[in-house]
Amino acid sequence: MKFLFTCGGTAGHINPALAVAGRIAMAAPESEFLFIGAEGRMETDLVPRAGYEMKTVRITNLHRSIKPADIKHNLATLKNVITATAEAKRIIREFEPDVAVGTGGYVCFPVLKAASELGVPTAVHESNAVPGLTTKMLEGAVDTIMVGFEESRANYKHPDRVKVTGTPVRVDFLSQSKAQAKRELGIPEDRPLVASVWGSLGAAHMNEIMTDFIVRACAKPFFNLIHSAGKAGYSRMKDALEREKPDYALLGMDVRDYIYDMPRVMAAADLVLCRAGASTLAELTAMGKPAILVPSPNVTNNHQEKNARVLEEAGGAKVMLEQDFTADSLLGLVSELLQRPERLKEMSQNMLGLGVPDATDRIADIVLGLAGDHAAR
16 A cells, blocks of 8 residues: 655654654555655655655745735745645656645645545644644545544534544653653652753743753752753853852753753653643653643744643643743742642643553554555545
């Protein structure tokens, strides 16, 4: 059977597609795969690195503004959609897939639209709690909509097409116990660990607040911290801490440029401080990790806050908006939670209740079913 995947823009859209393709390849080794992405985007690097053939179409995003420059950009985008759909049809006719699957990014629209018009079974995965623009535009065209949360079903006009699959999580995030991870990190099992993660590039504003947080926490240190400052902000943060609290590392505050052993650190953590991107939340829920979530205000349709509120309403996380995020307020909340182990245990169970550790298998089964039905025609 032949499988067409389309995804792009961010690792959060690309990695789920790669995970599902890998699982299908294990289940059906004779399968053929083709990925379609956008010219010049991250997928053109990540997908070939994973060993899959990659083709591209030219597609741009929509700007949510009525300024003259943005109107001009959007008119060009509409033209690109037309040409990208035509190019996708040419690629699809040549490859003859049994199913086309999209996992996010603007490129999904022309590719899945083209596949649907050519009679190829289609599925789209939406990892955010509330559907983004691309998924909304595709809802009427695709055969199956796969979502991360049961609560998401109500946001669709065709709930009969919606299947709750969760969002794929790497296997190594689920393979280590907290006790084992703490031993490997050299942290006593009864010493709380807070993991502070703000994305692979870090965030300058978050580093400033976390610097102040660490200085204040060192006054009465009762927990360990591992903070990822990002490569761009690491030296500046380290220099600031060495000026203000030279012994911070001796007091259990570990500041890194990047957390290369993220699965181990997450496994060891008693509490996680982070943004609210869909992939991060999938990891937290699959692992049952209580969290303090600070949604990024710089995302389309405020989807991070909407994601975070789902976890908060389920009792698994606390949400702090960026305008309320200060070292004092954060230290107060972290201290309150860490000093109430029964509350943390309850939050952990609530997170696990939202998690779908077998999301990759669920998605692969749906995709294989659609492809099998098409191949049997």
